[in-house]
Amino acid sequence: xxxxxxxxxxxxxxxxxxxxxxxxxxxxxxxxxxxxxxxxxxxxxxxxxxxxxxxxxxxxxxxxxxxxxxxxxxxxxxxxxxxxxxxxxxxxxxxxxxxxxxxxxxxxxxxxxxxxxxxxxxxxxxxxxxxxxxxxxxxxxxxxxxxxxxxxxxxxxxxxxxxxxxxxxxxxxxxxxxxxxxxxxxxxxxxxxxxxxxxxxxxxxxxxxxxxxxxxxxxxxxxxxxxxxxxxxxxxxxxxxxxxxxxxxxxxxxxxxxxxxxxxxxxxxxxxxxxxxxxxxxxxxxxxxxxxxxxxxxxxxxxxxxxxxxxxxxxxxxxxxxxxxxxxxxxxxxxxxxxxxxxxxxxxxxxxxxxxxxxxxxxxxxxxxxxxxxxxxxxxxxxxxxxxxxxxxxx
Ligand code: NI
Numbered sequence: 001x002x003x004x005x006x007x008x009x010x011x012x013x014x015x016x017x018x019x020x021x022x023x024x025x026x027x028x029x030x031x032x033x034x035x036x037x038x039x040x041x042x043x044x045x046x047x048x049x050x051x052x053x054x055x056x057x058x059x060x061x062x063x064x065x066x067x068x069x070x071x072x073x074x075x076x077x078x079x080x081x082x083x084x085x086x087x088x089x090x091x092x093x094x095x096x097x098x099x100x101x102x103x104x105x106x107x108x109x110x111x112x113x114x115x116x117x118x119x120x121x122x123x124x125x126x127x128x129x130x131x132x133x134x135x136x137x138x139x140x141x142x143x144x145x146x147x148x149x150x151x152x153x154x155x156x157x158x159x160x161x162x163x164x165x166x167x168x169x170x171x172x173x174x175x176x177x178x179x180x181x182x183x184x185x186x187x188x189x190x191x192x193x194x195x196x197x198x199x200x201x202x203x204x205x206x207x208x209x210x211x212x213x214x215x216x217x218x219x220x221x222x223x224x225x226x227x228x229x230x231x232x233x234x235x236x237x238x239x240x241x242x243x244x245x246x247x248x249x250x251x252x253x254x255x256x257x258x259x260x261x262x263x264x265x266x267x268x269x270x271x272x273x274x275x276x277x278x279x280x281x282x283x284x285x286x287x288x289x290x291x292x293x294x295x296x297x298x299x300x301x302x303x304x305x306x307x308x309x310x311x312x313x314x315x316x317x318x319x320x321x322x323x324x325x326x327x328x329x330x331x332x333x334x335x336x337x338x339x340x341x342x343x344x345x346x347x348x349x350x351x352x353x354x355x356x357x358x359x360x361x362x363x364x365x366x367x368x369x370x371x372x373x374x375x376x377x378x379x380x381x382x383x384x385x386x387x388x389x390x391x392x393x394x395x
Contacts (some may be wrong), residue, residue: 011381026116027098033087062152076134077163083118084144093367110170120380150340165350174356179319187305190338199292201256211291217258308349
């Protein structure tokens, strides 16, 4: 069967049948943001929104995650669609009528939208079981923002029987409704470090009797900038950002210790593994030269998010079919941001997809991030079409 026959009108159908429902769900989740693995109420809202659908429901996956399974009318592969459910510790400043009602918490990364789009796809596919070969798993994941909920779900076996997996992320900077992806790496590995700089304290007027941890820390921060600029192949992407620095108790005391915190982003596993050694050697060398020392605590966190080439191609062709060629972009470059969907893609071929929310809107993880809800049925249609398409082609 020709692809356009299968997906023609899908977005409109979703808009008409569940458009209002997924917008209401999104707002409901937005009003009550939950953090990390503690997405209990969000999971309840999802379950309520799935009620009446012919799904097998598994709750309590990775604490408050849900796996909802839909069987098609014929045998075939298992395709998974994943959305993240958690929010961020940010005070909302959008002024929206459905703004966060919880102080200091906000859905500033669009996960409320991702969850609602996946619910929309579950409704659409439940009405199309006659066209579905095999099984679709709808995966609602907690703890994307730092907790590694994706890893926990993979450890609990969520991906074990899955042949192909897809996930969407709303994306500022891309025109509204534009679908973008690429083969290979699309998001970076995100590793973290903390460093304690030790000198010896003293009077602010007698620096020669101390080893100033503030000045050592300043030199270390500056020297660390040479890791990327002087030690990494210039055509190999890498980022080293020191985002935290702290020391001291008073203007006239030379502190004994200073503390740095930072993140390292890479796309290449060899380079990734080489980074902590270089950071430690440089920091200690500088600190020792200044009569101090440095201690590095390095944590490997989310791996590189690597799309399967075939899956990325299918996303682009399915999106072109539903929305037209002008709505599709094959990305030239990955983002150095990170995503714990990477853990699923380590296990199962699939693709991570960006869905544009406009070029002039406030970025992800900012207090004014907001998006046009018109994009929601569009995302649902894309997810549903990908599951249908993958179910025809995989075995
Ligand atoms: Ni996110």
